[in-house]
Amino acid sequence: MSDWADNPRLNTWLTAQQTAFPAWARETGQAWDFTVDSMDRLEQLLRKRLAARHDLLAAEAVEQPAVAVPGWYLGEVLNRNYGTRWHRNPVEPTHPDQPKTPFVQFPEDPEAEYDDEENMPPVCNPINEIRSLFVREPSYHLRHIVNRFERWVPLRDHSG
Template identity: 35%
Template sequence: MDEQQQDQEREWANNPRLDAWISEQRAAFNAHFPLEADDWDFSIESLDRLEAFIRRRFSSCEEIKAERDSGPVGAATWYLGEVHVRTAGAQWQYGTEPDLAAPEYDQPYVTIPYERIDEYPPADDDPAQDGRPLTVPGDELCALFLRGPDHHLRDTLTRYHGAPDTDG
C-alpha cells in the first residue's frame, strides 16, 4: 500500500462524518435495543440476539436496504461493527465525503488497522491484494437472507486470525 493510500485510510478511520455516524447509530441502538440484563455486551453471543431480531423484523435483503440508514438497521449495522472492533481489534472506516457516483457502496466498514497489515498477508493467488479482512456490517445483515438460514452474524468474525471461538 503506498503512502497516499495509507493517508486515505487514516482519514477514513478518523473523520467527522464517521464520528457523527457512530454517535448517531449508538444513540439509535439504545433507542431500538434497550439494555436488558446486560444482553448487549458486544460479545459474540450477543450477535445471536441481534440476528434473531433481524430475522424476525425483516424478510429480505431488499427490506434491509430500504431502511439501511435509519432506525434498527443502522443501529444493528453499528452494533455488528462494534463487535468486530471490540473482539477482533478492527477499526471503523468511512469516506470523508459521500460517494455520489456509487451511493450503494458508500457505507461504513470495519477492517484491521494498517499497522497490523503484516498479520494478514495477501493470498498466494493475488499478491498485490491487501490481505486484511474487510467487513461491511450493513451488507452482512443482508447476507442473512441471501446466504440462507445456515449463515450467522457470528460467522463474520472467523475472517480474523486468532478470532474468538464462534461455535459457542
C-alpha cells in the first residue's frame, strides 16, 4: 500500500487543500491550530454550515472547500498529533467498496500481527466522518475519532 501514501492523485488533492486552507481559515473567522481541542470547534462550524445532508452532498460532489478543507484539517490533526499518514488510491476506484476519498492511518508495521479487526489500528476517512456527523445519532462527535486514535497510540508505542 506504499504507493497509496505517495501518488499524484493524493498529492494533487493534498496540495489543493493546503492551498485553500488559509482562505478557508480566514473566512471562518477562527484560529485553526491543528490541536485535538480544535475538533469541537470544527464540528460546531460544520454542523452550522452544512445543516442539511443535501448541503453536504452538494459541497462534496464538487470538492468545494466547505467539505474538502475541513476533511483535510481533520486528517492533519490526526497526522500531527498521532503520527498517521495520508493515503489515497492511486487510481480512480472502480469497486464501490474501495475508498474514493483520501484517508489517514498509521504507517504500516511489517512485523505487526493482528488477530482480529478489533485489534487493528484505526483508519479515518475524514470526508466520510464529516458525512457521518449528519447521519449518525446526535451524540456522535468528531471527538470520538480522536479518542479511537488516543486509545491506540500507547499500544503502538509499547510494541516497538
